[in-house]
Amino acid sequence: MTASSMRTSRRAVLAAAAAAAVAAPFVNRSALGQAPSGAVRVWTFMSANGQSPRERVFRSLIEAFQARHPGVTVTVESQPFQELETRFVAAVAQRRAPDLVWLRDTFLSLVVDRNALADLDQELSPEFRRDALPDMFEVFVRKSVFNGKRVSLPLWPSPAQAIFYRKDALGEIGLEAPPLTWPAFIDAAARMTRGPRFGLGLPTSDNSVSALINIMTGFGPSIFDAATGRLDLTGPQALEAADTVRQLVARNAVSRTLLNAMGDDIQDQFAAGRFAMAQAFAPRFQQFQQIAAGYNARDLAISAWPSFGDRPPAVLLGPYWTIGMSPNSANKHTAAAFLESIFSREASLKWAQDASLVPDRRSVMSDPWFTRPEASVAAAFHRLLVGPGAMVFPQRIPDITRIFTVLNTALQRIIGSDDAPRTILADAKSTLGW
Amino acid sequence: MAGPIALSVRRQAAIRPPGRVAATLVAPALLVVVAVNILPAFFGFYASLRRIFFFGDEGFVGIANFVELFADPMTLRAIGRSLVFTFGSLAIAVPLAVLAALGIRQLGAAGRILLTILLVPWAMSPIVVALLWKWILLPSPGGLLAAVLSLFGTDPINLLSNPQLAMPTVIAVGVWRTFAFAAIILTAGLGQIPADLYRAAAVDGLTAAERFARITFPLLTPSLLIVLSVLTISYFNEVQIIIGLTSGGPIQSTTTLGYLLFETGFVELNQGRGNAIAVVMFLINLLLIAGYVRLLGGQGGR
Numbered sequence: 001m002t003a004s005s006m007r008t009s010r011r012a013v014l015a016a017a018a019a020a021a022v023a024a025p026f027v028n029r030s031a032l033g034q035a036p037s038g039a040v041r042v043w044t045f046m047s048a049n050g051q052s053p054r055e056r057v058f059r060s061l062i063e064a065f066q067a068r069h070p071g072v073t074v075t076v077e078s079q080p081f082q083e084l085e086t087r088f089v090a091a092v093a094q095r096r097a098p099d100l101v102w103l104r105d106t107f108l109s110l111v112v113d114r115n116a117l118a119d120l121d122q123e124l125s126p127e128f129r130r131d132a133l134p135d136m137f138e139v140f141v142r143k144s145v146f147n148g149k150r151v152s153l154p155l156w157p158s159p160a161q162a163i164f165y166r167k168d169a170l171g172e173i174g175l176e177a178p179p180l181t182w183p184a185f186i187d188a189a190a191r192m193t194r195g196p197r198f199g200l201g202l203p204t205s206d207n208s209v210s211a212l213i214n215i216m217t218g219f220g221p222s223i224f225d226a227a228t229g230r231l232d233l234t235g236p237q238a239l240e241a242a243d244t245v246r247q248l249v250a251r252n253a254v255s256r257t258l259l260n261a262m263g264d265d266i267q268d269q270f271a272a273g274r275f276a277m278a279q280a281f282a283p284r285f286q287q288f289q290q291i292a293a294g295y296n297a298r299d300l301a302i303s304a305w306p307s308f309g310d311r312p313p314a315v316l317l318g319p320y321w322t323i324g325m326s327p328n329s330a331n332k333h334t335a336a337a338f339l340e341s342i343f344s345r346e347a348s349l350k351w352a353q354d355a356s357l358v359p360d361r362r363s364v365m366s367d368p369w370f371t372r373p374e375a376s377v378a379a380a381f382h383r384l385l386v387g388p389g390a391m392v393f394p395q396r397i398p399d400i401t402r403i404f405t406v407l408n409t410a411l412q413r414i415i416g417s418d419d420a421p422r423t424i425l426a427d428a429k430s431t432l433g434w
Numbered sequence: 435m436a437g438p439i440a441l442s443v444r445r446q447a448a449i450r451p452p453g454r455v456a457a458t459l460v461a462p463a464l465l466v467v468v469a470v471n472i473l474p475a476f477f478g479f480y481a482s483l484r485r486i487f488f489f490g491d492e493g494f495v496g497i498a499n500f501v502e503l504f505a506d507p508m509t510l511r512a513i514g515r516s517l518v519f520t521f522g523s524l525a526i527a528v529p530l531a532v533l534a535a536l537g538i539r540q541l542g543a544a545g546r547i548l549l550t551i552l553l554v555p556w557a558m559s560p561i562v563v564a565l566l567w568k569w570i571l572l573p574s575p576g577g578l579l580a581a582v583l584s585l586f587g588t589d590p591i592n593l594l595s596n597p598q599l600a601m602p603t604v605i606a607v608g609v610w611r612t613f614a615f616a617a618i619i620l621t622a623g624l625g626q627i628p629a630d631l632y633r634a635a636a637v638d639g640l641t642a643a644e645r646f647a648r649i650t651f652p653l654l655t656p657s658l659l660i661v662l663s664v665l666t667i668s669y670f671n672e673v674q675i676i677i678g679l680t681s682g683g684p685i686q687s688t689t690t691l692g693y694l695l696f697e698t699g700f701v702e703l704n705q706g707r708g709n710a711i712a713v714v715m716f717l718i719n720l721l722l723i724a725g726y727v728r729l730l731g732g733q734g735g736r
Contacts, residue, residue: 086703089489110488110703196574205681207701257573257592259684260600274574401488401702412685416597431508 036334037071041098043088045081053286053355054156060350065341072334082208085111088326092116097326099335103152104208104319105143109396111324117151118325123336124150132343135361137385143395144322152322153343156357158282159315159384161214163303166295169197169276178277178303180313182218182244185306189253192276199253201275203408204415205260208319210407211279212414215241217314218307221391229394231403233429234422240308242421245414259416267291277303285377286356302377304384312389319393352378358385399432406431475716482709489705499710508686508694509711513718516690519605520669520722527609527665528658531616536650538617539624549621552614560611564678567607568594597687600680604688608675612668616661623657624650659730666722671715691715 046055062074077098079087085107091097092114103111111117121129133141140154165178173191189199202211216223219237224230232238248254261269263281270278273294280288282302289297304313323342329335341347348359349367356377359365365382369375384390397403410428413419482499485492503509534552538545555563570578573590580590593603627650635645673692676682682689682697689697691711699708 082701086489086700093489114488114490205683257595259595259597260680261595262681269574272574272576401704405697405701409683409686412683416595416685431506 034333035071036069036337038331038334039073039075040100040331040335040338041075041077042100042102042338043077043079043084043098044102045079045084046076046102047078048076054283054351054357057350057354060354061342061347062338065338068341069334069337072338074338089114089116092326092328095328097328099326099329099331100339101324101326102155103322103324105140105154105322106208106319106393106397106400108144108152108322108324109146110400112146112149112151115327118327118329118332120150120153120325120336120339123325123332124340125336128340128343132340132361135363136343137360137362139317139390139392140320140322143392146395152324153339154320154322155342155360156283156321156351157317157360157385158320158358158381159302159304159390160282160318160320161209161279161316162282162384163277163305164270164280164285164288165277165301165303167299167301168295169299177301178306180304180306182215182306182308186244186247186251186253189248189277190251193252197274197276198255198258199276200248201261201266201270201278202254202258202411203261203263203266203279204258204411205408206262207405207408209263209279209281210404210411212238212241212245212407212411214279214305214314214316215244217316217389217391218305218311220307220311220314220389224394224397229397230434233425233432233434237308238425239421242410242414242425245411246421249415254415256416259412282381283355283357285381302380302384304387304389307389312387315384315387315390317385317390317392356381358382398434402432478709478712481706482713484706486704486706486709488703495706499707500714503707503710503714508689509691511686512689512691512694513714515601515688516670516692516718518601519608519672519688519690520666522602522605523608523612523669524662524665526605527613527616528661530609530613531620531661532654534613534617535620535624538621545621549614549618552617555611556615558611560672560674561678563607563611564675567610568679571603594680595684597685600684600687604676604679607679608669608672611675612665616665619661619664620654620657623654626657627653655730659726662726662730663723666726667719670719670722691718 044058046052046058048059050056050059058076062076066072066074081102084101085103088097088101088103089111093116097116108117124133136154137157140157144150144152144154163178167176169192170176170178170188172194173188175188179185179188192199203209204211213223213231216231216237218241223232223237225232245254249256266275266278267280267284267288268291269275270280271288271291271293285300285302289300292300304315307314323339325332325335325339343360345361345364348361348364349369351357352359352364352375353369358378358381370379399406406428409431410424413424413427414421417424483494483496485495485498534549538549541548558566569576571593572578573580573592573595577590579593583590591599593599631649631653632645635649640648671692672690673696676688676690676693677696680688682693692715695708695711695715698704698711
């Protein structure tokens, strides 16, 4: 090869590369007709070999995808759920991130600020964007778009932290479901406290949920300042929420010693029959049924939170899971194809049928299966989800890594000390520097 | 190897200065310590002077992290709780370990078997120990303690949810896990004391208490110094048992400086301030160990 031909060749290669780089964003994989292939790494809190309903469905979706695309290997790398976002951001910086990652909606803004998520509109197929996205729940989908960039897809639309209750315990006091206003709810919870069983169990030591916020949602979305995303911790709504907890404790509906219970502790104790009602993560409903020991699993049911005044029953849709893609993924095409498969109509129906979850695709709700008795749980979730009291956390909540621990310390003081609620909430506000 | 080359090698080995041999032996360990401890420690100090949140380095802030840390009343309370946990645990673990070591020496072979059994908690991961005790202390029918109490007609006690009882409970679990380690060091220390001294003491008519005060304790101080130093560092930095048992609660009654570091650095993801806490913890550890060396360091073997 002569020097001149080498120069020509190099120039041609550079020109071709430049043309490809310019054209790439406008040419989607569908147009290229590429078949998914290669490896896709997924980080999630679920185990590849887990036996929970969600884990079994997820495994079956992976197997189905691999069967459709024999050249693809999907590898699940299980991570502690509270570390998914931090580990992912670190991994992106070190260019060893997985292709897909499960993220909590409340952490999305932090991950976006670290430029750690790909723009999914560049990766999803036109068919998916045309058919699937409008078929998903708008309130969740909208929250994943930051400055016009779609950074994730929300999974398992659900009321997140809901009230689980035992129909048998409600039946003892002549009720079929928990009252949906706080005064009546407090009264019912107090009447259900019998022997070692308390009317209501609340997680008080969790760094990703706060019962105090859930109680405040009884005032509606106005609890979050529209401009800052903050809660007014010394305002009348927060004080009313604190007073509500005090009443629950005073009426012995909530145990005064329930001071360092995490969500899992509440789940275990509820299963053992220690509570008639409890705050719980809605997508775990089937798990609660499976581990029920202190009551009949068929007596388990789900309710919205009570509200204040004449507000509709409160349903806080979060924290919930979303799935994002690494900007450094070497196999975005296949990763996107797998991501789409998780949100297909078939997958949505499977999540509902096998894990009692509300389908991600709204149109699936018209499937005849939802008229059957076994669909009652998913149908109940769906009713909460589309109810007038449903709301989400703001897209950006300041101090999201601190707010739950600070408010849970406040909740512990409200339950376990005689300090004035106003002082406790002022301390929480001061700790957050708000 | 044989012949002139082998002879030359042996001669070189023979004339190599002993310092070089020692350095060669120490070098691998030193490299590991530098890589795993020293360099991260320097980086930690560097990070404590920067605003780092959620893996984003927002720049140099001087001592701002330390100023903010000490402006927060929680910090001094956490230091106080760390000292309560540390010295509370030492006050129980060390005498218990001394008694155990004396007993084990007396029991001979049976004592060594007993010591092996006692060492099981030390071999367990602290987080496993915490979860184990959480189940034992569960204030419901499934809890072992509740079951024992029910035999006496007593209601379950929620030790971990009581702000007054949580810290003593955490201390008790910490001691349960570690005191056998102290006992094994002290047992070895007792083995170093010449038996002749005790025979001479018997001839002089010294009582058991006098033998302990005049022979055992003074000659055991080097081992005690090791035990105190190791346990102080261990207790002051303890976090896994607290995470597993109480998550720093109830109402922050078990939020020690170690737990505050975990919460600030790993939950709140304020890594700059978390490193500032780590620096403060390092300095307090250093002060405590220096105090022990000053107090006990000169007494060994007198």
